[in-house]
Amino acid sequence: MRGAAHAGRVACAVAVVLAASGCGGASDVIGGPNGVVRSSWGDPQNPLEPANTNEVQGGKVLDMVFRGLKRYNPKTGKAENALAEKIDTADSTHFTVTVKDGWTFSDGEKVTAKSFVDAWNYGANVDNNQKNAYFFQYIDGYDKVHPESGQPTARALSGLKVTGPRTFTVTLSQRFSTWPDTLGYAAFAPLPRAFYDHHADWLAKPVGNGPYTVENYTKGSQMSLRTWKGYPGADRPRNGGVDLVVYTDNNTAYTDLVAGNLDLVDDVPASQLKNVRSDLSGRYINSPAGIIQTLAFPYYDKEWNTPDAAKVRTGLSMAINRKQITDTIFRKTRTPATDWTSPVLGADGGYLAGLCGRACDYDAAAAKQLIQRGGGIPHGRLTITYNADTGSHKEWVDAVCNSINNALGNDKACVGGPVGTFADFRNRIGQRKLTGPFRAGWQMDYPLIQNFLQPLYYTNASSNDGKWSDPRFDRLINEANADPDTKSAIRTFQRAEGVVRDRMAAIPLWYQNGSAGYSDRVSHVALNPFSVPVYNEIRVS
Amino acid sequence: MGRYVARRLLQMIPVFIGSTLLVFSMMYALPGDPVRALAGEQTVDPAQIAAMKKDLGLDLPLWHQYWNYMVGLFQGDFGTQIASGRPVADIISEAFPITVRLTLFAFTFTVLVGISIGVFAGMKADTLRDRGLLILTLLLISVPSFVLGFLGQYFFAFQLGWVNPNVSGEANWNELFLPAVVLGSLSLAYVARLTRTSIAENLRSDYMRTAVAKGLPRRRIIGVHLMRNSMIPVVTFLGTDLGALMGGAVVTEGIFNVKGVGYNIFDALRHREGATVVGIVTLIVVVYLVSSLLVDLLYAVLDPRIRYA
Numbered sequence: 001m002r003g004a005a006h007a008g009r010v011a012c013a014v015a016v017v018l019a020a021s022g023c024g025g026a027s028d029v030i031g032g033p034n035g036v037v038r039s040s041w042g043d044p045q046n047p048l049e050p051a052n053t054n055e056v057q058g059g060k061v062l063d064m065v066f067r068g069l070k071r072y073n074p075k076t077g078k079a080e081n082a083l084a085e086k087i088d089t090a091d092s093t094h095f096t097v098t099v100k101d102g103w104t105f106s107d108g109e110k111v112t113a114k115s116f117v118d119a120w121n122y123g124a125n126v127d128n129n130q131k132n133a134y135f136f137q138y139i140d141g142y143d144k145v146h147p148e149s150g151q152p153t154a155r156a157l158s159g160l161k162v163t164g165p166r167t168f169t170v171t172l173s174q175r176f177s178t179w180p181d182t183l184g185y186a187a188f189a190p191l192p193r194a195f196y197d198h199h200a201d202w203l204a205k206p207v208g209n210g211p212y213t214v215e216n217y218t219k220g221s222q223m224s225l226r227t228w229k230g231y232p233g234a235d236r237p238r239n240g241g242v243d244l245v246v247y248t249d250n251n252t253a254y255t256d257l258v259a260g261n262l263d264l265v266d267d268v269p270a271s272q273l274k275n276v277r278s279d280l281s282g283r284y285i286n287s288p289a290g291i292i293q294t295l296a297f298p299y300y301d302k303e304w305n306t307p308d309a310a311k312v313r314t315g316l317s318m319a320i321n322r323k324q325i326t327d328t329i330f331r332k333t334r335t336p337a338t339d340w341t342s343p344v345l346g347a348d349g350g351y352l353a354g355l356c357g358r359a360c361d362y363d364a365a366a367a368k369q370l371i372q373r374g375g376g377i378p379h380g381r382l383t384i385t386y387n388a389d390t391g392s393h394k395e396w397v398d399a400v401c402n403s404i405n406n407a408l409g410n411d412k413a414c415v416g417g418p419v420g421t422f423a424d425f426r427n428r429i430g431q432r433k434l435t436g437p438f439r440a441g442w443q444m445d446y447p448l449i450q451n452f453l454q455p456l457y458y459t460n461a462s463s464n465d466g467k468w469s470d471p472r473f474d475r476l477i478n479e480a481n482a483d484p485d486t487k488s489a490i491r492t493f494q495r496a497e498g499v500v501r502d503r504m505a506a507i508p509l510w511y512q513n514g515s516a517g518y519s520d521r522v523s524h525v526a527l528n529p530f531s532v533p534v535y536n537e538i539r540v541s
Numbered sequence: 542m543g544r545y546v547a548r549r550l551l552q553m554i555p556v557f558i559g560s561t562l563l564v565f566s567m568m569y570a571l572p573g574d575p576v577r578a579l580a581g582e583q584t585v586d587p588a589q590i591a592a593m594k595k596d597l598g599l600d601l602p603l604w605h606q607y608w609n610y611m612v613g614l615f616q617g618d619f620g621t622q623i624a625s626g627r628p629v630a631d632i633i634s635e636a637f638p639i640t641v642r643l644t645l646f647a648f649t650f651t652v653l654v655g656i657s658i659g660v661f662a663g664m665k666a667d668t669l670r671d672r673g674l675l676i677l678t679l680l681l682i683s684v685p686s687f688v689l690g691f692l693g694q695y696f697f698a699f700q701l702g703w704v705n706p707n708v709s710g711e712a713n714w715n716e717l718f719l720p721a722v723v724l725g726s727l728s729l730a731y732v733a734r735l736t737r738t739s740i741a742e743n744l745r746s747d748y749m750r751t752a753v754a755k756g757l758p759r760r761r762i763i764g765v766h767l768m769r770n771s772m773i774p775v776v777t778f779l780g781t782d783l784g785a786l787m788g789g790a791v792v793t794e795g796i797f798n799v800k801g802v803g804y805n806i807f808d809a810l811r812h813r814e815g816a817t818v819v820g821i822v823t824l825i826v827v828v829y830l831v832s833s834l835l836v837d838l839l840y841a842v843l844d845p846r847i848r849y850a
Contacts, residue, residue, distance in 0.1 A: 423573030
C-alpha cells in the first residue's frame, strides 16, 4: 500500500510539470548580522542521523545542528568542553561525565544525561544499522548489542549508566586515556525524544541543540538553516543563517560562485586551481585538513611480508618525488608527507614533521640501491591499484609510477592499475587478492594521533586493509592508550609510528589540504581541521 | 485503428519485461558491492552489511530479486535507494518534472526552429541561402554539446549577463532556456536537414504539379500538401529523439546543474544503485514505446495512403 501512494505522487508530479511555474527563484539577499550565507552542498548519501553520517556533506549539517560533550577548536583542533562540565577518571577505564546545566534542544526539551546515553545506545545497536556504530566499540557491552554475527543479546550498552539528571558513568572495555577527546565526533551527539518518537518527521527536519535550526529541507535541492535565537553556547553565529544549495558537482558550484549567485564553495575543482586566485581576487583558502594519502601494501601476500621487502618499500618511498608531484599535479593543495599523521594535530597533538626522515626524501640513487638490496620488486613489477571514478587518482598514480620508473631506469617497473568504481575497488581490497600496493586515504575521525595509527596498523584493526601486523607496534599502542599522562602517551604513540617507519608499513605520500573560495559578500571564512567551513564565524557584509 | 492500437499496446508488455530484465541483470553483473561502498574507507562490519543486504533483499539470487522488483513495480513500488533509504519513486518524482520541462522546451525549440530552417532552405534548394543554412547545421552536428554548453555559458551568462549560468533547484522556465537550446541544437540540425531534403524532393512530385495546375492558393499548396507529405521522415526522427532527449541529457544537465533524469542515472550508476537505474530506465523505455506508437499513428494522419487495420 505504501507503494501505491508513491505511484500517485509520481503521476501528480508529472501533471504538475505541464502547468508552467514562472515563480521567481532568487532568494532575498540581505546583509549584516541577519545576512544569510549561501554555501555549496552535495546531497548527503545517508539519512541525517548523527551515528549514521560518515561523509562530509552530512557532517556539515550535523556540525551546525548539534553540539556534543566536546567540540574541536576550529583553529587548533584541540578537544574542548562544550556540553561537558567535566569528565573525570581515575583509571582511564571508568569515566564520570557531568553535563552542563541550561542546555536545551531547539524544540524546548532539556539536554540531560539520558539524552546522551539513549543516543549512544541507539547508535551502537546493530539493529539500527548505524554506520558509525564502531565508535562505541570501546564501551563495555558493545559485543552484546553489536555482535559480529547473529542477533544482539542486549538492547543497551552495559558500560553506560545514568546516575543523575546531569551525570552518567561510562565503563570502557579497555584502558583508553584519551577517550574523552574522541567525544567531539558527531556520532556522540545527544538526541531529543522526537528522534525516536517521530523518526520520519525528524529525518525530514532534524532537531538538535546546535547554533542553527533547520528551517526548510528540500531533498536534492536546498537546506535552509537559520540561527537559533535561544542557543546557549558561546559560539553564537555571526550571521542570520546558512542556505546549503545542492550542486551536481563542484564545477557548477564554482561557476555560480564566480557569477555571484553563491557565497561559499568548500571544494574548488582541480581544473580551476590555476584560475582561482584571479577569479576570486584572493578570496581563496588552502589550509591543511586531517587527511593523509598513503600507499598500502598487501601483507597477506608472502612476497611482501619479508624483511627484505621492507627495504624495497623504503626504496620505493625514496623513489617518489613528492614535491614535484604536489607542485605540478596538485598545485600545492597537497603537502609532501614527512610522517604518518597530519599537521592539523599540531606538535602538541603528536604531529612530528620529519619523523619519516630520509625514507621520505627523494633520492633516486639510494632508492635504486635499496630496492636491489631487497631483492627487487616482488612479482617483478609494481602495480598500483586505484579507483578511477573519483578524485582524479589516475594523474598522481601515473606520476608516482613515472618517478619510480625514472629512479630505477626501467620504463616497465611500475604501472597504474585502475578499477572502474570505488565499490569494486573496496571489494578487491576486501577479497585480499591484490599483489601490489593500493591507494589508501585516511580522513581522521577525531584529531588524535591514536586515530592515525591504531585503526590502520594495529593487528586486525578495522581499517588495516593490508593486514599489517607487528607485535612491537601493538605493544606500544596498548601502552600509550593506558598512559593517563597525555604528553608521555603521545611520545609512546610516536615511538609506535617509528615502528611503522622502520618497516615502512605504508608509504606516506602527502597531506591533503582543504580548499574553499568565497564571494566578496562574506568575510571571516575559515576551514576547520575536518575541512568543513566554520559557518558560525562567517560575517555577511 | 482501435485494434491496431490495442495490438501495439499488448506488444509493449514483452518489450517492457525484456528491457527491465536486461537492465536489471546488467546492474547485477556490475562488479563491486554498493552496500560495502557506503562505509567508504572506514571500518567494515560484516554483520551490519549482511543485515542491510537482508533488509533490502540484496542477498537473494538474481531471479528472486527481479521477481520481487516486478511484483513491487506492479503495485507501484519502485524500490528503495540503498544509501539514503529513500523510495526510488521520490527520486523519480523529483527528477522527471525537471527533465520533462527541459525536454519539452528543447523539443519545441527543435521543432519550431528546425522545421522553419528546413522549409526555408528546401524551398530554394541549391541557392546561396540553402548552402549557408546547410553549413550552419553541419557546424551544429560536428560541435559536441559540452563545447556548445560551455560557450553558451561563457557568452550569455558571463559576458552578456543575460541569463544565470546555472539552473537552480526549482528549474524555472526562464532558467531552462539556455540548456534547452544547447540540448536541442543537435536534433535541430538533423530536423532542418531532413525537412530540407524532403521538401526539396517533394517540390518536384506529381501531386504538387497537380495542385499548382488546379490553381490552389500557394499557402495551401505549401502548408497542407507539401508540408504534410514532407513531414514523415521528420516525425520518425522526432519520435525517437524525444526519448533520447529525456535520457541522454547527462552532459548538458551536468554543465548547467540541472538535477534531472540524466544526472540521477549517472549518479545512481556510479553508486551502483540498481533499483534507481532500473526504475528510471524503465520509465524512459515507456516513453520510447509510447512515442514510437504515436509516430506510427501520425503516419496515417500525414499520409492518407497509410491505413491501419
